[in-house]
Amino acid sequence: MNFDEEMKKRVTEVRSIIGKYLPEEEGFQRTLLEAMNYSMLVGGKKLRPLLMQQTYVMFGGSSQVIQPFMAAIEMIHTHSLIHDDLPAMDNDEYRRGKKTTHVVFGEAMAILAGDALLNYAYETASRAFAMEPANQNIGKAFSILTSCTGIYGMIGGQSVDVENVNMPLTEEQLIFIYRLKTSALIEASMTIGAVLAGAGEDEVEKVRRIAQHVGLAFQIQDDILDVTGDQEVLGKPVKSDEKNLKTTYVTVKGLEQAKEDVSFYSGEAVRLLEELPYENEFLHELILQLIHRSA
Numbered sequence: 001m002n003f004d005e006e007m008k009k010r011v012t013e014v015r016s017i018i019g020k021y022l023p024e025e026e027g028f029q030r031t032l033l034e035a036m037n038y039s040m041l042v043g044g045k046k047l048r049p050l051l052m053q054q055t056y057v058m059f060g061g062s063s064q065v066i067q068p069f070m071a072a073i074e075m076i077h078t079h080s081l082i083h084d085d086l087p088a089m090d091n092d093e094y095r096r097g098k099k100t101t102h103v104v105f106g107e108a109m110a111i112l113a114g115d116a117l118l119n120y121a122y123e124t125a126s127r128a129f130a131m132e133p134a135n136q137n138i139g140k141a142f143s144i145l146t147s148c149t150g151i152y153g154m155i156g157g158q159s160v161d162v163e164n165v166n167m168p169l170t171e172e173q174l175i176f177i178y179r180l181k182t183s184a185l186i187e188a189s190m191t192i193g194a195v196l197a198g199a200g201e202d203e204v205e206k207v208r209r210i211a212q213h214v215g216l217a218f219q220i221q222d223d224i225l226d227v228t229g230d231q232e233v234l235g236k237p238v239k240s241d242e243k244n245l246k247t248t249y250v251t252v253k254g255l256e257q258a259k260e261d262v263s264f265y266s267g268e269a270v271r272l273l274e275e276l277p278y279e280n281e282f283l284h285e286l287i288l289q290l291i292h293r294s295a
Contacts, residue, residue, distance in 0.1 A: 021071035035113035043096035055193030058280035075121035082114035148188035157181030183215025217265035
């Protein structure tokens with residue numbers, strides 16, 4: 001398997017699926033819809049919907065019922081990026097190599113676009129109920145989506161992060177933030193894929209643990225890249241955490257230990273993945289690539 005070629009093909013497919021669920025840019029609220037679509041289409045590897053899709057396929061899923069959930073998880077992720085970039089948060093001007101939403105559309109419209117995407121994500125995911133009314137796993141998947149993105153998931157983690165800017169954090173506090181702010185969406189992506197494919201409870205729990213390790217490794221690697229990366233390669237500013245006086249895994253444990261811990265968490269994720277009685281060579285390689293990425 002040529003991973004780069006497969007990745008390009010699959011990302012193109014995921015973009016096409018997500019595109020079907022984006023709103024038409026019309027009506028008096030057209031500017032809002034343009035801001036939503038700009039943010040969704042500006043770039044990115046679409047990792048969360050891709051992880052969801054590939055986990056679904058690994059467990060034998062073959063229905064289109066996964067598609068509205070794929071679009072929804074990307075909308076929720078994009079909502080978080082819009083709000084992360086705002087002047088009140090990280091105050092970044094570039095994301096994925098393009099001007100951030102608040103720079104292009106203004107701060108007020110960016111806030112509304114983020115809010116709109118979060119709400120539209122749930123509206124989009126709910127379309128799955130009409131696709132397969134008798135499928136009880138859709139309700140389980142919807143519950144995972146809402147819980148992993150709310151006050152006990154992504155938004156809860158973000159609140160702790162914001163509250164502790166300019167303050168020292170313990171490793172325990174930092175891991176708590178990362179598990180909610182970053183891992184939660186990756187957990188939602190992979191567990192929804194498993195649930196919708198009909199995986200058993202023990203298998204879903206193992207997938208959740210895999211995703212949690214992936215999420216932690218991914219965020220620690222993000223901290224490393226903020227120190228060592230190149231803005232042209234990353235498509236966003238480097239040294240942003242230092243500028244915003246944020247405590248990161250690198251500032252708590254040092255660069256070398258951070259690199260070692262990325263290897264540990266990624267190794268655990270792969271070990272658990274290989275324990276499952278299913279195979280998905282692309283998913284296996286995708287996990288390794290996104291954890292050890294340089295962009």
